[in-house]
Amino acid sequence: MEEKTYVEDIDRSIYDIRNDESSTYRIEDGLTEEIVLQISKEKNDTEWMKEFRLKSLEVYRKTKMKDWGPSIDGLDMDHISTYVRPNTKMQNDWESVPQDIKDTFERLGIPQAERKSLAGVGAQYDSELVYHNVKKEVEEQGVIYSDIESALRGPYADMIKEHFMHLVPPSDHKFAALHGAVWSGGSFVYVPPFVNVDIPLQSYFRLNAKGAGQFEHTLIIVGEGANLHFIEGCSAPKYNVANLHAGCVELYVGKNAKLRYSTIENWSKNMYNLNTKRAIVEEGGSMEWVSGSFGSHVSYLYPMTILNGKNASMTYTGVTFAGDGQDLDTGVKVVHNGENTKSHMVTRSISKSGGISTFRSSVVINKNAKGSKNSVSCESLMLDSKSRSDTIPTMDIKTSECEVGHEASIGKIGDDQVFYLMSRGASEEEAREMIVRGFAGNVSKELPLEYALEMNNLISLEMKGSIG
Amino acid sequence: MEDKVLHLNEMPSKTWYWLKVNGCDIKLAHTNGESNVKFDKETKNDIDISNFEKVPTSMGQDFSDYVSNGKLNSLNITSDGEYTVTYTVYDKVCSTDILAVKVDDGISAKVNMIYMTNDECTGSAGIQTKIILGKDSKLKISQISLVSKSFNVLNDIGVICDDRARFENVKIMLGSNRTYSALRVELKGDNSNCRNDLVYYGKSDKVYDFNYVVNHYGKNTESEIYVNGVLDDSSKKTFRGTIDFKTGSAGSIGNEKEDVLMLGENVVNKTVPIILCTEEDVKGNHGASIGKLDDENLFYLESRGLDENEIKKLISLSKVTSKAKLIDNEKIVNMITTFIMEEMNG
Numbered sequence: 084m085e086e087k088t089y090v091e092d093i094d095r096s097i098y099d100i101r102n103d104e105s106s107t108y109r110i111e112d113g114l115t116e117e118i119v120l121q122i123s124k125e126k127n128d129t130e131w132m133k134e135f136r137l138k139s140l141e142v143y144r145k146t147k148m149k150d151w152g153p154s155i156d157g158l159d160m161d162h163i164s165t166y167v168r169p170n171t172k173m174q175n176d177w178e179s180v181p182q183d184i185k186d187t188f189e190r191l192g193i194p195q196a197e198r199k200s201l202a203g204v205g206a207q208y209d210s211e212l213v214y215h216n217v218k219k220e221v222e223e224q225g226v227i228y229s230d231i232e233s234a235l236r237g238p239y240a241d242m243i244k245e246h247f248m249h250l251v252p253p254s255d256h257k258f259a260a261l262h263g264a265v266w267s268g269g270s271f272v273y274v275p276p277f278v279n280v281d282i283p284l285q286s287y288f289r290l291n292a293k294g295a296g297q298f299e300h301t302l303i304i305v306g307e308g309a310n311l312h313f314i315e316g317c318s319a320p321k322y323n324v325a326n327l328h329a330g331c332v333e334l335y336v337g338k339n340a341k342l343r344y345s346t347i348e349n350w351s352k353n354m355y356n357l358n359t360k361r362a363i364v365e366e367g368g369s370m371e372w373v374s375g376s377f378g379s380h381v382s383y384l385y386p387m388t389i390l391n392g393k394n395a396s397m398t399y400t401g402v403t404f405a406g407d408g409q410d411l412d413t414g415v416k417v418v419h420n421g422e423n424t425k426s427h428m429v430t431r432s433i434s435k436s437g438g439i440s441t442f443r444s445s446v447v448i449n450k451n452a453k454g455s456k457n458s459v460s461c462e463s464l465m466l467d468s469k470s471r472s473d474t475i476p477t478m479d480i481k482t483s484e485c486e487v488g489h490e491a492s493i494g495k496i497g498d499d500q501v502f503y504l505m506s507r508g509a510s511e512e513e514a515r516e517m518i519v520r521g522f523a524g525n526v527s528k529e530l531p532l533e534y535a536l537e538m539n540n541l542i543s544l545e546m547k548g549s550i551g
Numbered sequence: 552m553e554d555k556v557l558h559l560n561e562m563p564s565k566t567w568y569w570l571k572v573n574g575c576d577i578k579l580a581h582t583n584g585e586s587n588v589k590f591d592k593e594t595k596n597d598i599d600i601s602n603f604e605k606v607p608t609s610m611g612q613d614f615s616d617y618v619s620n621g622k623l624n625s626l627n628i629t630s631d632g633e634y635t636v637t638y639t640v641y642d643k644v645c646s647t648d649i650l651a652v653k654v655d656d657g658i659s660a661k662v663n664m665i666y667m668t669n670d671e672c673t674g675s676a677g678i679q680t681k682i683i684l685g686k687d688s689k690l691k692i693s694q695i696s697l698v699s700k701s702f703n704v705l706n707d708i709g710v711i712c713d714d715r716a717r718f719e720n721v722k723i724m725l726g727s728n729r730t731y732s733a734l735r736v737e738l739k740g741d742n743s744n745c746r747n748d749l750v751y752y753g754k755s756d757k758v759y760d761f762n763y764v765v766n767h768y769g770k771n772t773e774s775e776i777y778v779n780g781v782l783d784d785s786s787k788k789t790f791r792g793t794i795d796f797k798t799g800s801a802g803s804i805g806n807e808k809e810d811v812l813m814l815g816e817n818v819v820n821k822t823v824p825i826i827l828c829t830e831e832d833v834k835g836n837h838g839a840s841i842g843k844l845d846d847e848n849l850f851y852l853e854s855r856g857l858d859e860n861e862i863k864k865l866i867s868l869s870k871v872t873s874k875a876k877l878i879d880n881e882k883i884v885n886m887i888t889t890f891i892m893e894e895m896n897g
Contacts, residue, residue: 149568150565151564151565151566151567151573443566443567445566445567445570447570450817463826463828465828465830465831466831467831468798468801468829468830468831468832470829470831471827471828471829472828473564473825473826473827473828474824474825474826474827474837475564475566475823475825476823476824476825477566477567477570477572477821477822477823478820478821478822478823478839478841479570479572479819479820479821480811480813480819480820480821480822480841481818481819481820482813482818483782483813483814483815483816483818483842483843484843485813485841485842485843486840486841486842486843487839487840487841487842488838488839488840488841489822489824489837489838489839489840490836490837490838490839491824491826491835491836491837491838492834492835492836492837493796493826493828493833493834493835493836494833494834494835495831495832495833
């Protein structure tokens with residue numbers, strides 16, 4: 084019992100820092116045409132973007148809520164502010180960022196990571212980017228890494244207009260439509276053909292405001308033969324009211340190009356995370372997803388890949404950890420359109436202390452995707468009987484010229500495994516933590532070291548006090 | 552009278568609607584006649600049918616309502632034995648039947664249900680079977696569809712198993728234009744278990760739609776689901792298989808395995824193998840493999856002088872007969888073999 088008490092006092096201060104909101108501009112709660120127009124005015128939108136927002140609002144109003152998945156009854160848009168602007172413009176030098184915001188990102192390790200191991204960083208605080216910078220040598224390669232709003236008014240405006248919410252249209256689902264209406268912040272990345280970006284770019288999203296939403300848009304275009312690793316991180320302090328994250332990520336992977344998109348999601352446990360991520364891959368291109376989901380109260384998260392060109396491929400490596408008060412519905416989707424396309428998905432999910440973890444997937448192989456191959460491996464670990472773990476995969480195969488393999492298993496930590504580690508000197512808690520870390524190792528080994536360490540820390544935090 | 556629209560085979564846990572697997576909607580003519588039901592031996596028909604209202608099935612309420620006025624037969628099995636009941640439906644008849652089966656404590660029995668029609672027969676047969684298995688009882692129920700290719704079959708079965716009861720179901724789904732089949736096993740008693748085998752053979756524009764649900768309630772319960780099938784030409788199949796470990800089912804094991812051989816140019820296969828779990832101390836596994844003839848096996852058989860068509864028939868036949876052998880009744884296995892060979896050559 085003492086261990087459990089200790090868990091409640093455990094130090095999460097680096098994630099739970101709340102900065103004062105008194106100097107922020109905050110739009111009134113709710114969702115109306117006036118609010119959407121106000122956001123559009125704040126963003127100094129072009130006419131087409133303003134019209135796009137209004138049409139998206141219309142779609143949002145007409146789209147019904149779905150009747151599957153975790154309940155989002157606790158999310159009331161009338162009590163969410165869709166736009167909160169910190170009292171600063173975007174900077175490209177950390178020293179110019181307001182002290183409290185800078186301190187927050189310092190504690191989260193973002194500036195240090197940028198210095199040590201990143202080619203560029205975008206840091207978003209509430210609804211706006213507060214920092215954006217890219218290393219000179221990467222810029223000299225012709226790589227564009229900019230906040231998306233500046234890019235909408237620059238030389239890449241037409242490129243963005245051509246791609247913006249085409250892969251994820253507002254009609255996709257209700258919260259895609261919401262995103263289309265109130266989106267703010269986010270990044271645009273363009274990697275020219277045959278450019279290899281050796282070290283990763285990163286965006287970090289921090290939602291400080293209480294009862295607010297974050298709706299950033301990430302658009303990445305990787306040209307023919309180019310190569311990029313993009314890392315995304317997020318967190319927020321915990322409040323006793325709902326917050327909402329309905330971001331959107333659209334990825335275009337060109338012919339023979341390669342994109343790796345890594346995410347460590349650590350939203351606070353009052354967050355409704357209704358994020359949409361989608362990639363389209365052309366001939367010979369390769370898309371790699373690495374995903375660790377540890378936060379949020381409710382999550383709906385299914386990165387999707389369309390393998391459009393022949394010989395295109397996708398891998399997905401993911402881990403989800405659902406603890407007390409969490410209902411995380413995560414998974415992956417793939418559509419094979421081209422011949423000889425390949426997809427490989429490996430996921431791990433862990434549920435404990437009443438957490439609910441659902442793995443949901445779809446594999447669609449269309450008629451013209453002859454010679455395609457797919458494999459899915461999904462393992463679920465339940466750490467107690469208060470929790471829940473569900474696996475809901477679907478395969479929709481429309482050609483005989485393919486190979487599809489699927490395996491899934493669910494179970495608990497084996498007593499023999501715990502016994503073995505305890506016989507080697509570990510306490511029971513340490514033994515269970517090691518087993519869970521090993522179980523999630525499929526993701527941590529794919530991440531750069533600093534992020535793998537963060538992920539392991541998150542597992543440790545969750546596992547403390549799991550005995551007794 | 553206008554056809555009825557029935558919503559069938561809804562999954563216990565829904566998913567994305569655009570996949571069109573959450574359930575299916577069909578149009579079916581109203582019942583307009585009776586099947587000819589023949590038991591191979593005299594049976595006790597003295598079951599209190601009200602006891603069977605508590606036996607759930609998984610084809611859905613629409614189907615339960617559809618068959619509610621169907622012809623009722625029952626089997627009250629109080630001693631070991633094997634029973635065969637044949638349902639014969641005639642041209643243009645849409646029939647509905649209910650079969651209630653009760654197996655006493657400690658009794659071991661086999662029941663074979665055979666659905667038959669004449670050649671070129673149109674119409675439909677809707678059959679709902681409800682079973683209550685007593686403690687330590689064992690029942691193997693085989694359901695064999697040997698109907699004409701213009702006929703539709705709706706087959707729904709629900710079982711409640713008491714402590715240490717064992718339920719085995721073998722389904723051989725041949726013939727028919729559209730087959731809708733559902734199964735629900737409630738492993739209520741501790742140490743109860745079930746094994747469910749299904750084989751189908753899809754040809755021309757056949758449609759198969761299945762919904763299997765096994766609920767583990769008792770401790771140390773075990774379930775197995777093995778599905779094997781062939782899809783050729785433009786046939787389509789949806790299989791939903793749910794294993795649900797309820798809280799309290801500690802020590803339970805569930806295994807589900809599906810193999811689909813896809814042969815035709817225009818086939819569509821949908822597979823939804825679901826595991827739901829609110830109990831820590833369980834083991835659940837499912838696996839599926841879907842695809843064409845293995846190149847190596849194809850090459851080997853071709854090198855033995857068989858052409859591709861003959862190979863397809865050989866492999867399809869072997870899948871069906873290997874499941875048919877589980878019925879362990881030579882006469883019925885011969886019926887199945889004859890039927891499938893005619894179907895393949897037809």
